[in-house]
Amino acid sequence: MIIKTISTILSNEPVGENIYRIELLSPEISTASKPGQFINIKVSENLDPLLRRPFSVYNVIDDRIQIIFNVVGKATKILSSKKVGEKIDIIGPLGNGFNLNDDFDTALIVAGGLGIAPFPFLTKILKEKNKNIISLVGARTKSQLVLDGFVNVNTATDDGSYGHKGTVVELFKLKVMNNDIVKTPSAFKVFACGPIPMLKAIIELCDKLNLNCEVSVEAPMACGTGLCQGCAVKTRDGKYKLACKDGPIFNSKDILL
Amino acid sequence: MIKTEVIVGKLRLKNPVLVASGTFGYGDELIGTIDINKLGGIVTKSLTLKPKVGNPPPRVAETPCGMLNSIGLANIGVDKFINEKLPLLRNFDTAIIVNIAAKRIEDYCEIIKRLEDTEGVSAYEINISCPNVKEGGLEFGTNIEMTAKIVNATRKLTSKTLIIKLTPNVTRISEFAKVCKEEGADAVSLINTVVGMAIDIKTRKPKISTITGGLSGPAIKPIALAKVFEVFQNVDIPIIGIGGITTWEDAIEFMIAGAKAIQVGTANFIDPNTPINIISGIIRYCEENKIEDINDIVGSIIVETFPH
The missing domain is CATH 3.40.50.80 (Nucleotide-binding domain of ferredoxin-NADP reductase (FNR) module)
Known part of the structure; x- marks a missing residue:
């Protein structure tokens, strides 16, 4: 189940050179998230940047969700300047997540x-x-x-x-x-x-x-939900899978980067 | 109560808001996320005779107020659509418009034949304007004789509403709309994406694997509006307006320019609820402006001079 919500920013701080970590209040998405999944954020209400931006779920702490990012372009610059208490439009959790049911120590x-x-x-x-x-x-x-x-x-x-x-x-x-x-x-x-x-x-x-x-795997992505078919990742059998829906986690034996 | 029903060819739409091909999957992906019954209709992802894996990545790139795409018509093929998707779609109280693409006239015809044997298809939208496939697509949509042949051949196979989706990548789009009408099409939908390009200045490589892609989103709205108005002025055929529609104000603008219905495309990627919000916005606009029938807006543009 994909959840769309308006979430409040609880903290936004630099944690490294040009690297920021944002904590968002989202009880619904926090509960539903698995490691390896991502959320898709509309960083502003303007038409530029237009599309949402995908971010891995960095951590979940109770009803809060964290993301981490490098300031590399327009959208991440806007995100880095968000103030505590501001609200942003997010959807998630998206993607498949890591498979932890395998037999390993x-x-x-x-x-x-x-x-x-x-x-x-x-x-x-x-x-x-x-x-x-x-x-x-x-x-x-x-x-x-x-x-x-x-x-x-x-x-x-x-x-x-x-x-x-x-x-x-x-x-x-x-x-x-x-x-x-x-x-x-x-x-x-x-x-x-x-x-x-x-x-x-x-x-x-x-x-x-x-x-x-x-x-x-990270791939240029438009919708994050499988509608646009944009985030294709080549498979070893010569076909494509979608990073947003079939991934972003892939077994290394399935894909050809 | 505002009358929101519009008629396009033989197709009755409960409201003029459709979702554009390739931006809503086959309709079933969003079951449970949005109220599909509220939509005027769904235009499916382009279907080809055989499944297509699509183009290599990168397939999408964002540009100012828009995006480039080169998906390459990745789709499950008409047979799988009939067996797996159509039975689900049939249950919804909304028009199902099947978009079809092909590289040969015979293939367009074969797809229609297969769909004619099923139930649940409300209309066809013929894609002769995809800019991202080598054969067919744009090659057809920019050639007036080919356009005529495709409309003529497909028209013979169905009595259902036949909509031809036109490309803006031509000098006079109204010439193409005129040919569509002459060959028996019920309506035209416009515009498909505009050929565009973006380059990564660090690597000096195109941002899209096929070098150029199709530009969509608010960036192309003024282009689309001008094309809709050109066809409205010159050809007497129902128009479905497409191109960067993101808000209800955009939708009204297209209807004033002459579109009987509109399609929401790229905006679905940001929020699949956009079409539903647009429908309520249109109704509110009508109420506030004492417009009882939405059809009264269509082509209500006031111009004192005409463009050349």
Whole structure:
């Protein structure tokens, strides 16, 4: 069930360089949300920006829902300047969410840049399910690392300002080659989110090591509900699935990025 | 009580507000989200003879007050529509207008034949104006002889209301509307999207995989309005106005320019309740202006000079 609601902004704060976190009051959507799902926000009543913008559910705390974003364009600039108490039009929860019913003991979370977005909520639910968690988080530089809500974290920065110097993909490689994962891949499940080149590299490695892996895919999107068919993601059988409805979470074996 | 019924060809619409093809799925996606029975009608996503997977991504990009799309007519095909979607749609008290697209005249005809054998179709909208497929689509809609042939061939197959959806990507749209009328079409709907383009300046690549796409949304409303008025002035055929309609004021504007009915498209992506809000807005406008019959607005434009 898709819920459309006018939600009050409870907080809006910078949590990293150019990165903001907004907390919204929405009892209905909070209750209905699963990790990996997203909400679609109309950032202003004006005709420009026209379409809603999709944001992963970053976390759910009681009747509140959080999103996180980088200021990259018109819409995110408007969002970053929203004041506490202002109301915005949101719909959600949208999309499928991560599949947590698979048989695995340890979750290997891999986040690149703003790919952190779905993981604090996922971490919370994985903890409730008593799963082991290893988190790998990468960013360009230390000031862009937002580690709240992660547990057992290993970091990578492009400039080496915090943790491993290099990409989160390299960190992932080091991790998976260097311990029990290679011996018992079935005890692990990888959850990845980040830029497309990063996801491609992660998927390739998971294929090689026969690791169960789900990725959260971002695609240009208009409606978020399957009406427009805009957010196509290529599948390995040469067809397309929709990021908004069939995704945004896909098993790495199903898609071709 | 305001009379909201309008007649387009043989089609009685309980009100003039329809949802545009490709912006409302097959109608069933929104069951439970909006009150479909309140709509004047639903125009389905374009159906082709065989299912189509559509164009590669990226398929959409936002532009100022509008969006570009190049979906490439991704659809389930006419047979699956008949078996899986039509039985659900039949239950609603609203007109079901089936939009069809093809790359050959024979295919348009075959689709209509298959739909003629079923129940629940109120009218056909023939898409000869999709800008995002290589064959058919725009190639037909910008060629006056092809337009005539398609209307002629499809007209012979059905007594139901036949609506031809026209492209604005021509010099004189009224010439095309005229041909549609001469070949027996009941109505024309206009406009389909305007060919447009956007480039990512960082990567220097087009923002749409097919390079150009179809521009829709409020950005094209003035273009659409001018085309509706051009056809209204020059051809005596019912017009369904489409192009950037987002508010009830927009809808009234199109009706004043000569549209008997209107379609809401891109605005459904932002809020699928838009058409319902437009219907109540139109009724309120009529009440406030003491207009008893909505048909009195149609073509009520007051002009002192005529455009060339």
